[in-house]
Structure formats: structure tokens, C-alpha cells
Amino acid sequence: MRRWIWLSVVVAFAIAYPLLLSSPFQQRLGALVLLYAIAASAWNIVGGYAGQVSVGHVVFFGCGAYAAMGAYAKFGLSPLFGIPGGIVLAVGLAAIVGVPTLRLSGHYFSMATIAVAETMRLIVTNTEWLGAAVGLSGPTVPRNIFDLSFLSALPYYYLFLAILSITLAITWWMTNSRMGFYLRAIKDSERAARSLGAPASRTKLYAYMLSAALTSVAGALYAMMFGFVDPESGLGILISVKILIMAALGGAGLLFGPLVGAAILVPLEEISNSWLGGKGAGLTFVVYGAIIVLIARFQPGGLLSLLTRRSRSKVDTGAGYAP
Amino acid sequence: MSFVLVQVIVGGLLLGAVYALFSSGLTLVWGMMNIVNFAHGDFVMLGMYVAYVVYTLMGGGPILGAPLATLVLATLGVVVYFALIRGIMKGPMLAQILGTFGLALLLRYSVFWWFGANFLSMPPNIVGGTYAFAGLRIEASRLLAGVVALLVTLGLHLLLTRTSLGSKMLAVAEDQTAAQLMGIRPDTMQAIAWAIAAGATGLAGALIANFFYIVPTVGETLGIVAFVTVSLGGFGSVPGALVAGLLIGVIESLSGYLIGAIYKDIVVYVLFLFFLWFRPQGLMGKM
Amino acid sequence: MTLKHVTGLLCAAAMSLALTAGAQAQDKVVKIGVIMPMSGGTASIGAHAKAALDVATDIINNAHPELGNFPLAKNAGLAGLGGARVEVIIADNQGNPATGQNQALRLITEEKVAAVFGSYQSGVTLTSSAIAEKYGVPFLNSESVAANLTERGFKWFFRTTPIATDFAKIYVDFLADIKAQGAKTDSIAVVHDNTEYGTSVANTISGTFKERGQPIALDVAYPVNATDVQGQVLQLKDKKPDVVIMISYTSDAILFAKTMQSLDYKPAVLLADDAGYSDPSFTKAVGKISQGVFNRSSWVVGPAGSPSAIIADMYKKKSGEEMDDTVARQMQGFFVLADAIDRAGSTEPAKIQAALKATDLKPEQLMIGYKGVKFDDKGQNILASGAIIQLQDGENYVSVWPKANAEKAPVLPYKGW
Known part of the structure; x- marks a missing residue:
């Protein structure tokens, strides 16, 4: 019962936020928090629940962003029409990439995902049709409401809130389904899960594809809000790291972890930048880096793990010297 | 084979040796402690700045800068180990990424704060110009880095395989509890491993500074190269990093010359992915 | 209860947001x-x-x-x-x-x-x-x-x-002028990074030279923040263009200067497109081995x-x-x-x-060498222009073209180190 009370408090706060803090910049920050929460929650499915630390998730983010901007820039359609295309692209790519890489253990998987993302970034940078290094722009002056180019952040805020709710609902449903059960088993010990008959490879692949689809939606929304995508902002490895850090900081493998991470890191980044960035001494990142280090050092399981008593076992990926 | 091609390959080998040089520290801690150090590129950057400061304050070439950079970074390695790494090692892999990425930002922007964002550079020819052998041209500073890369690889390999300190470190890497029962202190061993790794990285930075530019964000560029080198070579394998570095250097040089520089990184990444398909544990890694 | 704490954390985040409200003008x-x-x-x-x-x-x-x-x-x-x-x-x-x-x-x-x-x-x-x-x-x-x-x-x-079309015009005119003075400018190579700046400027320059009946002989593109540019310098050394136009940011400009020295490569005319070559860090770092490089600049000290x-x-x-x-x-x-x-x-x-x-x-x-400032309907300054400067005697650029406001005459060929 209490659980539901707190849940309704969170929901009520989320709905009321842009009315309580109503300056355009605060509303935009709220929308950005939700946007990154969507991306980090999507990552959480494969990185948190399945324990497959993908550092190249930006490649799916980029699928969505480029599909949305491409729909407008190349076909004159509303960027909204790009979303399904982005999902198809991302899921297809996840299948192609996932089959060979998901069998890699631990860090090798992370490295392979970095390599895939960097390859895509470099290919797009050199592809004239996709705008190469110049990037693709969306509609600055909206033709109609479906161009999703608003002055106020309010419509974005509620759109993102709705999509975040759907993402979290899917995640919640997944963890309580057979798939979630398999994922937990695989995360604890893949070998044991296999020997007990859990279809490990297939389950991981499904989680990867689901995560890719949702990440691509986040990418499409991001591009629509900023009205622009280029290889660095749509496919740069730093975006992957940012998403991953939000999930890890809040608590990977926990339903609300990514939301908490985003709600802390996005304002921290924007506000420290607003206060310190103009001085040009790099202090923004000194502060930002120091806080991340402190959290990692004293709360390695993420902030929300303070509250869960679940013990964590470290996955052995074979430390040792191999001459 | 055309003459230019020989120069391209030689240049690629020297470049590869440099890659190997700044990757050896990363592979050591990665293999020994199963830690991904996202701040590795910034350790290289610090090494470059130490060498630069030594040069501007006291003059002298790499003879003074390189040992000092090694020393400073080794100390930093120990500090980082006790202040941060020991705490996050037992956590999930994500905590390690989180912690070392935060450390990377902290180091990078502390240097930025102190030195500013201007590009710095050692004076040209600080190590003694360029050798010309029968038309082949080899920069002395790169040759020095290449030779040191071989020595460092050999030294680390011998240390790990032929000395009692090495066996103790490996024992800790294999099984901490068992090592502890045999009277080895894991903390000490791992701190030593961090000192060695960070020291080697500082040395690499000091030598690279002789022919590269120096800027606080240079670690971003170099870090990702080190990651690919180490995973291609196999986490934890020092000779693997050398072979992988040389391989990547030559592939980059050849593809850059033959099909265009903007495609050379694509070639490296695609080959790396194909390679992982056939040998998921890297060149010389163990399963 | 997890959610209680989630709420608490979210509230804390919201409060920090509230602090962003700016001061009154x-x-x-x-x-x-x-x-x-x-x-x-x-x-x-x-x-x-x-x-x-x-x-x-x-x-x-x-x-x-x-x-x-x-x-x-x-x-x-x-x-x-x-x-x-x-x-x-x-x-x-x-x-x-x-x-x-x-x-x-x-x-x-x-x-x-x-x-x-x-x-x-x-x-x-x-x-x-x-x-x-x-x-x-x-x-x-x-x-x-x-x-x-x-x-x-x-x-x-x-x-x-x-913008790029202006740069291209400057280069065409400048090269025509030094050709008239006896320099060889028949084959031109363009070296550029693959950023939006490098690609778009290179494309415009190539297009303009083609229109004037002198297509670019060699186009060398490289990834920005390169770790090594030996291959590109060797390509140039191989094809021997008379004029090399460099479009690079500071990091790569420094690396190119060092690599050109170590591979002993000097084109007759090295012409840089501003950016990295104008950065004082560039002249401080490698000015001594880049003597005689031409650079586009709208800035000329009077x-x-x-x-x-x-x-x-x-x-x-x-x-x-x-x-x-x-x-x-x-x-x-x-x-x-x-x-x-x-x-x-x-x-x-x-x-x-x-x-x-x-x-x-x-x-x-104006403090800069534009022909004036006047915007067209699109908001572009139609009187923007540039000059050519050259690195002579140490680490300072001097204006060498157009003749009207040149301090010194252009020195050819490229000296290097």
C-alpha cells in the first residue's frame, strides 16, 4: 500500500513540476532529465538487468536521431515519421551486432560495442547523403504541430514523461516476466543458467534488441528537441558514457535507478556549467568529475543501492596474466 | 614494392610501437585487477605535462623529463589506488567505469585549470633530428619511443614471469584469498602493480611529448587507441599489447596511404570486430 | 521503501533547479x-x-x-x-x-x-x-x-x-598574382580534415578552382585530431603538387609541420586556410619549422x-x-x-x-581588414574579405597580399626550417 502512495507522489510531482518551476530554462531542464532518463532506462535493460555493459549504445541513439532528422531533411516529412524507421534500423542493427558480440565476455563485449559505435560514427562522418560532418537539421520554423518544433519546453516535457512511463512500464513488465527471471539467472551466473536450461543467448539478444529500440526513440526525441544532429552529437561515444553513467550512478538494474541518476546528473551538469562554465577554467568538469568519483568510491552500486540490501557478486571475467 | 611503401611501413611500425608503449600500463592493471581504467589516456597526458614542465624549468631533453615523469606518475598511481581503486574494485564493473571516468574528467580539467587550453609543444628536434638511412627517414624521437616500447614490454614480461615479485602479483591476480593464505599482501601487490602501470604510462607520455602536441584533452585521442590495442592484444598480456600495437600501427599507415586517411580507423575497427569473432579472448589473452 | 527515497532525491534535484532563476537586470x-x-x-x-x-x-x-x-x-x-x-x-x-x-x-x-x-x-x-x-x-x-x-x-x-566562397576567391586571385611573378602554381593539392569546417571549405575551394579551369590535382582528407599524418605527407611527397592548401585545426597543423620536417617535404607554396595556422600556439610550437607558410587572414596590424x-x-x-x-x-x-x-x-x-x-x-x-560591414537580406556581411599573410623571420606573420596594404613582398619558395 505504502508503495503505491509513494508512487503516486512521484507521479504527481512529475506532472506538476513544469507548473511549479515554470521558467523556460527550468522546464527545459525537466524535459532533458526525462529525455536522459528514457535513454538510461533503455540502456538499463541490457546494461543493468542483463549485465551486458554496452558502451556503444549511442549507435542506437544515432539510428533514431538520424532517422528523425532524415525524414525531415531528406523526405520533407515530419520527424515523427522517422521514429518507426529508427526503431527498425536499431533493432536490425542490434540483431546483427548482438549475435556475434553478446557471446563475448565482460570487457570484450564493452570494447566490441565501442568499436561498432565508432565505426558507425566514422562512416556517417564520411557519408555525404547523411550530411557528413555538417549534420542534418530539423525544421526551425514548424509547418504544423507534427513537426514537433516548439518554443516552449512544455510539450516536450509531457511527451517525454509519457514515453518514460511507457519505457518504465515495459521494463517493469519485463522483469516480472519469464524473460526477467532468465536475465537475473544469467547475470548471476551464465553457466549455471545455461545448464538449468535457460536460453541464455536468445534472452540476451531479445533484451539487447528491446533496449536498442527504446534507445532509438530517445535519440529521435533528442534530435527533434534540438532540431539538429551531427556525427558528434548523435553518434559520439561520450553520449554512451553519459547514459551509462546516469544509470550506474542512480543504480543499474533497478527500475528507478536511471531516473534518479538523470535527475541528479543533468541538472548538476547544466547548473555547474551555467555558474562556472563562463569563467573558462574548466571548473565545471572538475566539480562534475569529483562528484562522480565520490559516488563511485562510496556508493559503488549506485545511489539507490543504499536502499536495497541485495548483495552483489562480481562477475569473474578471468583476471590474471596471460603471456 | 615501391620505396614510399617501405617508408609507410616503417612509419607504421614506429607508430605501432608508440601505441604499444602507452598501452602496456593499461593492459597490466586491466589484466591484473580486472579494472577498466577510463582515465588511462589522461595518465599519458599527465606524463606529457610533467615532461614539459621539467623541460621549461630545467631544460634538458628526455634524459631528465622521462625519469621524473615515471616517478611522478608512479606516485600518483599509488595514491589513486589507495584513494579510489581499492574501494571500487570490489564493486560491479559499472562502478569502475563510473569512478575512472570521473577521475579522467578530474585530472583533465585540473590540468586545464592550471595550464589553460593552449596547445604546447616541445621544441622541434629535442632528441636529435631525423636519421636518414638510404633515403628512409626516421625521426630520432620516435625511434627512441619505439626502442623504449620494446624495452618496457620485455621488462614487464620478465618481471611478471621471472621474478618472485611477479609471481606474487600474479598469485594475487589469480586468487586473492589463496594468496593471502600464503602470506602475500594483496594490497601491497596491487599498489605496486598500479605504481608500475602508471609509471610506464608516465614514461610513455614523456616520450610521446617529444614529437606530439600537448593539450589537456589529448588523452581522449590516445585513450581510445589504447583501449583497442589492449583488447586486440588480450587483456593482461603485455607482449599481446606490443604485437597488437605494431599491427594497428602498420594497418593504419598502410590503409591511410593506400585508401585514404579518413577510412583508416574504420579499417582498424572492422578488422578488430572480425578478429574478436574468431578469437574472443584477443591475440594473446587467455580464455 | 525505495520510492520514498526516490522522491526525496527527486525533490533535492528540483530544489537545485529552483536556484537557477536569474537575477534581475x-x-x-x-x-x-x-x-x-x-x-x-x-x-x-x-x-x-x-x-x-x-x-x-x-x-x-x-x-x-x-x-x-x-x-x-x-x-x-x-x-x-x-x-x-x-x-x-x-x-x-x-x-x-x-x-x-x-x-x-x-x-x-x-x-x-x-x-x-x-x-x-x-x-x-x-x-x-x-x-x-x-x-x-x-x-x-x-x-x-x-x-x-x-x-x-x-x-x-x-x-x-x-565564408568559404570568399576564401576561394582570395586563393584564386593570390595564386594568379604570384604566378604572374613567376611562381609555379599549375597543380594544386588540398589537404583538409573531415570536420564540417574542413570538408565544406575544401569542397568550395575545389569547386571554385574547377570553374576557373584549374581543377584540384589532389584531395587529401584526414580524420581530425589525427595521431599520425605521415601517410598524408608521403602522398604529397609522391605527387609533388606545386601548391598545397592546408585546412586544419591547431592539433593537426602542429603535427603536419613536425611530420613535414621529419620527412623532409617542402612544397613550393604552402598556403594555409586560417584556423590552426593562425593560432598563436601553432607559431609558438612550430613557427620555426614553418617559415614561409602563407595564411589567410582578415587581421592585419596597422x-x-x-x-x-x-x-x-x-x-x-x-x-x-x-x-x-x-x-x-x-x-x-x-x-x-x-x-x-x-x-x-x-x-x-x-x-x-x-x-x-x-x-x-x-x-x-573597423579594426580588421574587411571592405566594410553591410548585411544582405540573409544576414551575411557582403563586404567581408581577407588578405594573405606570411610567416617571415621567426614567429610573426606579416601581410604580403594584396599589394595595396602589404607590409612586405611574398617570399618564395616555402623555406620550412
Whole structure:
């Protein structure tokens, strides 16, 4: 019962936020928090629940962003029409990439995902049709409401809130389904899960594809809000790291972890930048880096793990010297 | 084979040796402690700045800068180990990424704060110009880095395989509890491993500074190269990093010359992915 | 209960958001928002711009009779607004289009700036000016060269800098001139990185030379922030073009200079397209081994006592660096904006916009070598132009072309080290 009370408090706060803090910049920050929460929650499915630390998730983010901007820039359609295309692209790519890489253990998987993302970034940078290094722009002056180019952040805020709710609902449903059960088993010990008959490879692949689809939606929304995508902002490895850090900081493998991470890191980044960035001494990142280090050092399981008593076992990926 | 091609390959080998040089520290801690150090590129950057400061304050070439950079970074390695790494090692892999990425930002922007964002550079020819052998041209500073890369690889390999300190470190890497029962202190061993790794990285930075530019964000560029080198070579394998570095250097040089520089990184990444398909544990890694 | 704590954390985050509400604007101060890369790989640009804008606001806000008739210098503050002071609020774009847009929004809605100035990288200028357009706030850009910026039908966007088509024309004319003096300029190679700047400028240059019946012989593209450029230098050494046009940022420019020395490669004419080659870090690091490199620049220090020489001196005192072309273009752009606000006599956006549209500055009113400042319907300065400078005797550039305002004659061939 209490659980539901707190849940309704969170929901009520989320709905009321842009009315309580109503300056355009605060509303935009709220929308950005939700946007990154969507991306980090999507990552959480494969990185948190399945324990497959993908550092190249930006490649799916980029699928969505480029599909949305491409729909407008190349076909004159509303960027909204790009979303399904982005999902198809991302899921297809996840299948192609996932089959060979998901069998890699631990860090090798992370490295392979970095390599895939960097390859895509470099290919797009050199592809004239996709705008190469110049990037693709969306509609600055909206033709109609479906161009999703608003002055106020309010419509974005509620759109993102709705999509975040759907993402979290899917995640919640997944963890309580057979798939979630398999994922937990695989995360604890893949070998044991296999020997007990859990279809490990297939389950991981499904989680990867689901995560890719949702990440691509986040990418499409991001591009629509900023009205622009280029290889660095749509496919740069730093975006992957940012998403991953939000999930890890809040608590990977926990339903609300990514939301908490985003709600802390996005304002921290924007506000420290607003206060310190103009001085040009790099202090923004000194502060930002120091806080991340402190959290990692004293709360390695993420902030929300303070509250869960679940013990964590470290996955052995074979430390040792191999001459 | 055309003459230019020989120069391209030689240049690629020297470049590869440099890659190997700044990757050896990363592979050591990665293999020994199963830690991904996202701040590795910034350790290289610090090494470059130490060498630069030594040069501007006291003059002298790499003879003074390189040992000092090694020393400073080794100390930093120990500090980082006790202040941060020991705490996050037992956590999930994500905590390690989180912690070392935060450390990377902290180091990078502390240097930025102190030195500013201007590009710095050692004076040209600080190590003694360029050798010309029968038309082949080899920069002395790169040759020095290449030779040191071989020595460092050999030294680390011998240390790990032929000395009692090495066996103790490996024992800790294999099984901490068992090592502890045999009277080895894991903390000490791992701190030593961090000192060695960070020291080697500082040395690499000091030598690279002789022919590269120096800027606080240079670690971003170099870090990702080190990651690919180490995973291609196999986490934890020092000779693997050398072979992988040389391989990547030559592939980059050849593809850059033959099909265009903007495609050379694509070639490296695609080959790396194909390679992982056939040998998921890297060149010389163990399963 | 987990959710209770989630709520708590979210509330804490919300409270920190509430703290962002900006202070109220003071009387008699005109705020101008500036978006620059203050961190990341191009942070040195932001640092230089900050020093330059400090000097510019000093000139505007205090009386500087030594600058003669230079606009805004004579009296303290903006005369058109009763001596109001100009205040610059700098925001860091981190080289990221999204951050740039967020900061533009903050500057406009929280800091209530009268106009926005920035943002160096074309991608950031694109996204941040889109916000200014939506809010109806003037946006002045002084250094982004992407052609599409003025092709968006914007009404609030103004750009003072010359763009790629102008550069190409300069190179064609300059090469024709030195050819007439006996230099060999038959085959031309273009070396450029694969950023938006490198690609678009290279494409425009190639197109222009082709139109003039002299297609580019060799196009060498390389990835920005390269770890090694040996292959590219060897390609050049192999094909032996007469003229090499370099389009590079500082990091790669330094690496190219070092590699060209170690591989003993010297083209007859080495012509750089501003950017990295104008960065004082470049001349400090490798100036000694790049003797004789030509560079495009709109900035030329005038004779001692001239406004540009005095300004260059003030800038050097402030930053410790020599003034270079990028920072001079930024400073000039800022003066153009301040001048428009002065003439508008108001901080009302529509009046500033009208004043910007009516801008008609003559060469003698500028600190930089443009033929003037006058915007077309798209907001592009049609009188923007450039000159060619050459690195002679050490670490300083001297103007060598066009002849009318050249300090020295161009020296050929490229000397190197």
C-alpha cells in the first residue's frame, strides 16, 4: 500500500513540476532529465538487468536521431515519421551486432560495442547523403504541430514523461516476466543458467534488441528537441558514457535507478556549467568529475543501492596474466 | 614494392610501437585487477605535462623529463589506488567505469585549470633530428619511443614471469584469498602493480611529448587507441599489447596511404570486430 | 521503501533547479550573451575570445580618446543609450550543439540579454541561433563559416565573417598574382580534415578552382585530431603538387609541420586556410619549422598608433598572446553588434534588429581588414574579405597580399626550417 502512495507522489510531482518551476530554462531542464532518463532506462535493460555493459549504445541513439532528422531533411516529412524507421534500423542493427558480440565476455563485449559505435560514427562522418560532418537539421520554423518544433519546453516535457512511463512500464513488465527471471539467472551466473536450461543467448539478444529500440526513440526525441544532429552529437561515444553513467550512478538494474541518476546528473551538469562554465577554467568538469568519483568510491552500486540490501557478486571475467 | 611503401611501413611500425608503449600500463592493471581504467589516456597526458614542465624549468631533453615523469606518475598511481581503486574494485564493473571516468574528467580539467587550453609543444628536434638511412627517414624521437616500447614490454614480461615479485602479483591476480593464505599482501601487490602501470604510462607520455602536441584533452585521442590495442592484444598480456600495437600501427599507415586517411580507423575497427569473432579472448589473452 | 527515497532525491534535484532563476537586470546595463567553447578540445578559442571581449568592453565602457574616431571608443558607455555600460555574460557551449542551445535559452530567458553573440563551431551556432530566432532576439555570428547558416530564412541572424566562397576567391586571385611573378602554381593539392569546417571549405575551394579551369590535382582528407599524418605527407611527397592548401585545426597543423620536417617535404607554396595556422600556439610550437607558410587572414596590424595596433597591444597585455585572425574577427563582430545597439538607442530586440540591418560601416571604422560591414537580406556581411599573410623571420606573420596594404613582398619558395 505504502508503495503505491509513494508512487503516486512521484507521479504527481512529475506532472506538476513544469507548473511549479515554470521558467523556460527550468522546464527545459525537466524535459532533458526525462529525455536522459528514457535513454538510461533503455540502456538499463541490457546494461543493468542483463549485465551486458554496452558502451556503444549511442549507435542506437544515432539510428533514431538520424532517422528523425532524415525524414525531415531528406523526405520533407515530419520527424515523427522517422521514429518507426529508427526503431527498425536499431533493432536490425542490434540483431546483427548482438549475435556475434553478446557471446563475448565482460570487457570484450564493452570494447566490441565501442568499436561498432565508432565505426558507425566514422562512416556517417564520411557519408555525404547523411550530411557528413555538417549534420542534418530539423525544421526551425514548424509547418504544423507534427513537426514537433516548439518554443516552449512544455510539450516536450509531457511527451517525454509519457514515453518514460511507457519505457518504465515495459521494463517493469519485463522483469516480472519469464524473460526477467532468465536475465537475473544469467547475470548471476551464465553457466549455471545455461545448464538449468535457460536460453541464455536468445534472452540476451531479445533484451539487447528491446533496449536498442527504446534507445532509438530517445535519440529521435533528442534530435527533434534540438532540431539538429551531427556525427558528434548523435553518434559520439561520450553520449554512451553519459547514459551509462546516469544509470550506474542512480543504480543499474533497478527500475528507478536511471531516473534518479538523470535527475541528479543533468541538472548538476547544466547548473555547474551555467555558474562556472563562463569563467573558462574548466571548473565545471572538475566539480562534475569529483562528484562522480565520490559516488563511485562510496556508493559503488549506485545511489539507490543504499536502499536495497541485495548483495552483489562480481562477475569473474578471468583476471590474471596471460603471456 | 615501391620505396614510399617501405617508408609507410616503417612509419607504421614506429607508430605501432608508440601505441604499444602507452598501452602496456593499461593492459597490466586491466589484466591484473580486472579494472577498466577510463582515465588511462589522461595518465599519458599527465606524463606529457610533467615532461614539459621539467623541460621549461630545467631544460634538458628526455634524459631528465622521462625519469621524473615515471616517478611522478608512479606516485600518483599509488595514491589513486589507495584513494579510489581499492574501494571500487570490489564493486560491479559499472562502478569502475563510473569512478575512472570521473577521475579522467578530474585530472583533465585540473590540468586545464592550471595550464589553460593552449596547445604546447616541445621544441622541434629535442632528441636529435631525423636519421636518414638510404633515403628512409626516421625521426630520432620516435625511434627512441619505439626502442623504449620494446624495452618496457620485455621488462614487464620478465618481471611478471621471472621474478618472485611477479609471481606474487600474479598469485594475487589469480586468487586473492589463496594468496593471502600464503602470506602475500594483496594490497601491497596491487599498489605496486598500479605504481608500475602508471609509471610506464608516465614514461610513455614523456616520450610521446617529444614529437606530439600537448593539450589537456589529448588523452581522449590516445585513450581510445589504447583501449583497442589492449583488447586486440588480450587483456593482461603485455607482449599481446606490443604485437597488437605494431599491427594497428602498420594497418593504419598502410590503409591511410593506400585508401585514404579518413577510412583508416574504420579499417582498424572492422578488422578488430572480425578478429574478436574468431578469437574472443584477443591475440594473446587467455580464455 | 525505495520510492520514498526516490522522491526525496527527486525533490533535492528540483530544489537545485529552483536556484537557477536569474537575477534581475540592472539599470543602464546592456547585457550581451556570449556562447563560446570554454572547455573541450577548442577551449583555447574560448579563452582568447574572453580576453578579447574584456578588451572590447573596456573600450566601449571607458573613454579611449587615443583610438581617435574608432566607433564607441571616444566616450564612456553607449552614447545612444545615455552612456549605458555593456556587460558580457559568457556561457560555455562545451563544443556541443545541445549544450549551446540550452545556454542560449538560459541567456535569453534568465539573463534577459539584449542580443546573443557566438558560437564558434558551426553546429553550435546552428542550434543556438535557432533558439534566438524563435524568441526574436538578434544573434550575431563572427566566425562560423558553414554556408547553410545564412540559408535558413532567419530574420534575426547576422554574420560578419567571410565564408568559404570568399576564401576561394582570395586563393584564386593570390595564386594568379604570384604566378604572374613567376611562381609555379599549375597543380594544386588540398589537404583538409573531415570536420564540417574542413570538408565544406575544401569542397568550395575545389569547386571554385574547377570553374576557373584549374581543377584540384589532389584531395587529401584526414580524420581530425589525427595521431599520425605521415601517410598524408608521403602522398604529397609522391605527387609533388606545386601548391598545397592546408585546412586544419591547431592539433593537426602542429603535427603536419613536425611530420613535414621529419620527412623532409617542402612544397613550393604552402598556403594555409586560417584556423590552426593562425593560432598563436601553432607559431609558438612550430613557427620555426614553418617559415614561409602563407595564411589567410582578415587581421592585419596597422602602423603604430593606428586603432588596430593599439587594440592589438591592449589584447596582448590582457591575454599574453599575439592577436590572431580568429579572435580579431570575433572582436570586430562584437563591435558591430555593440554599434548596432548604440544606434538602436534601445535594448528592444526589434530596434536592434533594424539597426543591424541598417549597418553600413566603412573600412576606416573597423579594426580588421574587411571592405566594410553591410548585411544582405540573409544576414551575411557582403563586404567581408581577407588578405594573405606570411610567416617571415621567426614567429610573426606579416601581410604580403594584396599589394595595396602589404607590409612586405611574398617570399618564395616555402623555406620550412
